[in-house]
Amino acid sequence: MKAKKFDRDFDQGKDVSAILDLSSARRPKQEQRRVNVDFPTWMIEMLDKEAGRLGVTRQSIIKVWLAERLEQSMSNQ
Numbered sequence: 001m002k003a004k005k006f007d008r009d010f011d012q013g014k015d016v017s018a019i020l021d022l023s024s025a026r027r028p029k030q031e032q033r034r035v036n037v038d039f040p041t042w043m044i045e046m047l048d049k050e051a052g053r054l055g056v057t058r059q060s061i062i063k064v065w066l067a068e069r070l071e072q073s074m075s076n077q
Contacts, residue, residue, distance in 0.1 A: 001019055010016050039047070044058070051061045 006016060047058050047061060051058045
């Protein structure tokens with residue numbers, strides 16, 4: 001399929017996912033790296049309580065809170 005036809009089909013809302021090879025797709029600036037962080041027990045207990053209240057995992061709430069803080073910090077610069 002030529003790029004012009006692909007663009008036209010996509011712009012018209014047609015499903016073009018069948019012709020895409022998503023096996024090697026990457027999201028820029030979204031690559032993940034593993035880190036280990038030690039937290040005091042009281043902090044983990046509070047994280048677990050808040051995560052349970054929100055119905056998410058501990059890891060999810062840590063990621064969201066860190067992202068919010070980093071975005072706030074960047075906007076203040």
